[in-house]
Amino acid sequence: MEMNSKGTAPIGVFDSGVGGLTVAREIMRQLPQENIVYFGDTARVPYGSKSKDNIIRFSRQIIRFLETKDVKAIVIACNTASALALDTVKEEFDIPIVGVIVPGARAAVQATKNGKIGVAGTEATIRSETYTKVIRQMKPEASVIGKPCPLFVPLVEEGFAKHKITEEVIDIYLSDMRKTDIDTMILGCTHYPLLRSRIMEYFGERVHIVNPAYETAMDLKAVLAEQNIANESGESATYEFYVSDAAEKFAHFANTILPYDVTAAKQINIEEY
Amino acid sequence: MEMNSKGTAPIGVFDSGVGGLTVAREIMRQLPQENIVYFGDTARVPYGSKSKDNIIRFSRQIIRFLETKDVKAIVIACNTASALALDTVKEEFDIPIVGVIVPGARAAVQATKNGKIGVAGTEATIRSETYTKVIRQMKPEASVIGKPCPLFVPLVEEGFAKHKITEEVIDIYLSDMRKTDIDTMILGCTHYPLLRSRIMEYFGERVHIVNPAYETAMDLKAVLAEQNIANESGESATYEFYVSDAAEKFAHFANTILPYDVTAAKQINIEEY
Numbered sequence: 001m002e003m004n005s006k007g008t009a010p011i012g013v014f015d016s017g018v019g020g021l022t023v024a025r026e027i028m029r030q031l032p033q034e035n036i037v038y039f040g041d042t043a044r045v046p047y048g049s050k051s052k053d054n055i056i057r058f059s060r061q062i063i064r065f066l067e068t069k070d071v072k073a074i075v076i077a078c079n080t081a082s083a084l085a086l087d088t089v090k091e092e093f094d095i096p097i098v099g100v101i102v103p104g105a106r107a108a109v110q111a112t113k114n115g116k117i118g119v120a121g122t123e124a125t126i127r128s129e130t131y132t133k134v135i136r137q138m139k140p141e142a143s144v145i146g147k148p149c150p151l152f153v154p155l156v157e158e159g160f161a162k163h164k165i166t167e168e169v170i171d172i173y174l175s176d177m178r179k180t181d182i183d184t185m186i187l188g189c190t191h192y193p194l195l196r197s198r199i200m201e202y203f204g205e206r207v208h209i210v211n212p213a214y215e216t217a218m219d220l221k222a223v224l225a226e227q228n229i230a231n232e233s234g235e236s237a238t239y240e241f242y243v244s245d246a247a248e249k250f251a252h253f254a255n256t257i258l259p260y261d262v263t264a265a266k267q268i269n270i271e272e273y
Numbered sequence: 274m275e276m277n278s279k280g281t282a283p284i285g286v287f288d289s290g291v292g293g294l295t296v297a298r299e300i301m302r303q304l305p306q307e308n309i310v311y312f313g314d315t316a317r318v319p320y321g322s323k324s325k326d327n328i329i330r331f332s333r334q335i336i337r338f339l340e341t342k343d344v345k346a347i348v349i350a351c352n353t354a355s356a357l358a359l360d361t362v363k364e365e366f367d368i369p370i371v372g373v374i375v376p377g378a379r380a381a382v383q384a385t386k387n388g389k390i391g392v393a394g395t396e397a398t399i400r401s402e403t404y405t406k407v408i409r410q411m412k413p414e415a416s417v418i419g420k421p422c423p424l425f426v427p428l429v430e431e432g433f434a435k436h437k438i439t440e441e442v443i444d445i446y447l448s449d450m451r452k453t454d455i456d457t458m459i460l461g462c463t464h465y466p467l468l469r470s471r472i473m474e475y476f477g478e479r480v481h482i483v484n485p486a487y488e489t490a491m492d493l494k495a496v497l498a499e500q501n502i503a504n505e506s507g508e509s510a511t512y513e514f515y516v517s518d519a520a521e522k523f524a525h526f527a528n529t530i531l532p533y534d535v536t537a538a539k540q541i542n543i544e545e546y
Contacts, residue, residue: 050315150430169438
């Protein structure tokens with residue numbers, strides 16, 4: 001078998017901030033041989049309240065930055081950017097790009113028995129109806145109920161994930177959804193897995209909670225195999241972290257999420273790309 | 274008396290987003306003859322969790338943009354940018370620039386009887402200790418207690434200002450401060466006046482609540498008089514609004530704050546400046 005030349009090149013993973021680390025963590029677990037360059041756009045976080053034009057522009061800048069790191073593939077670990085920018089950047093860049101929406105939708109379609117699926121996400125993700133469209137392509141008779149939960153991201157970012165107040169905010173946003181007969185719900189924002197146990201408690205066993213990160217890593221694995229660019233060097237993987245702001249705060253947060261010591265994150269000026 | 278040539282030129286007012294409209298509102302009230310060009314950096318909001326370097330860079334870009342509108346003076350209607358960037362940009366630009374910290378500190382120093390002053394603000398504003406330094410310059414024996422309240426901005430932005438949950442968040446952040454014997458508290462973020470009645474209820478009559486917007490408009494008035502650039506044309510004032518993202522959402526919010534029909538806000542790409 002011919003040795004692939006790109007194998008040792010890293011995977012580029014990006015998000016608006018720290019949330020995408022939940023996806024990076026899943027890639028580290030499932031593809032422990034792959035090098036990763038992570039970028040968190042902490043200068044412009046959050047993306048969920050911003051417009052499609054800006055999300056596309058931000059995504060282009062980040063992909064151009066990641067290309068300077070010679071990445072062999074890119075994972076958009078942000079639901080908002082996947083929902084609003086993936087189709088556009090896939091056409092513009094000559095590199096495999098994986099988003100989180102299609103994997104999340106597929107996992108939900110596989111899990112649901114009654115075809116009724118809930119999606120919690122940012123305002124931009126829900127308004128785009130991308131999950132609804134993708135789910136219907138896979139299962140036309142499915143019914144999808146979306147709900148924007150804009151306070152979830154700041155609650156996580158400000159360390160309130162385990163606070164009583166978060167229970168109340170979950171109830172404010174999701175009480176209507178709990179009254180429906182959905183049997184599956186997608187955590188449609190990469191921050192939300194950090195609220196997973198609370199949301200599972202809230203819905204009880206009746207509702208299967210889908211975290212798209214797991215399926216996204218599986219998709220990435222398939223893409224690497226298909227293009228013959230998986231890392232087979234046998235060397236241990238290295239992880240690099242870049243942010244557009246507040247590198248120290250990011251590194252601190254990263255250490256609470258990753259099974260890996262993030263000693264340093266480097267700050268770059270993303271507007272230059 | 275010689276007619277000033279710059280009189281009819283507008284005042285540039287900027288903020289990270291909608292919060293600065295509380296300052297613009299005060300300028301409209303106190304200086305009804307002045308034209309205003311407002312810029313809200315909605316593509317990069319919030320500023321409060323970001324680094325000094327980026328806040329300075331953002332402020333420079335915005336001032337360069339406002340200069341293209343031929344403004345005669347600039348008001349930094351954002352506490353975070355006033356705390357971290359005012360000194361730097363004042364030296365770099367040849368135009369009068371007024372921030373909100375000095376006026377807010379002065380109002381608090383005038384109001385306090387026991388010299389004990391609380392400041393609620395963003396993480397960046399409180400960490401900078403700018404309020405403490407400025408207050409001590411005015412009243413060296415004053416003691417200042419700062420408290421970052423990072424969830425206040427998203428609560429306001431997401432329409433929870435009057436929700437019960439906001440009471441609980443106020444209690445989480447400010448219960449320690451309420452136990453002290455401060456007699457004056459500064460609302461050290463331009464979003465916080467939108468929570469003013471809640472915060473006043475929480476502290477009761479014992480504590481005088483300072484909103485720097487009022488004093489900022491007074492400072493601006495003094496600067497215009499000093500430099501002989503007040504508008505004496507007698508024409509009715511015009512207001513223009515620019516944002517870096519989501520112009521419609523901004524206009525909707527602006528209409529809930531301003532005694533003026535914001536029919537349109539224009540979106541520009543601030544990174545080009």
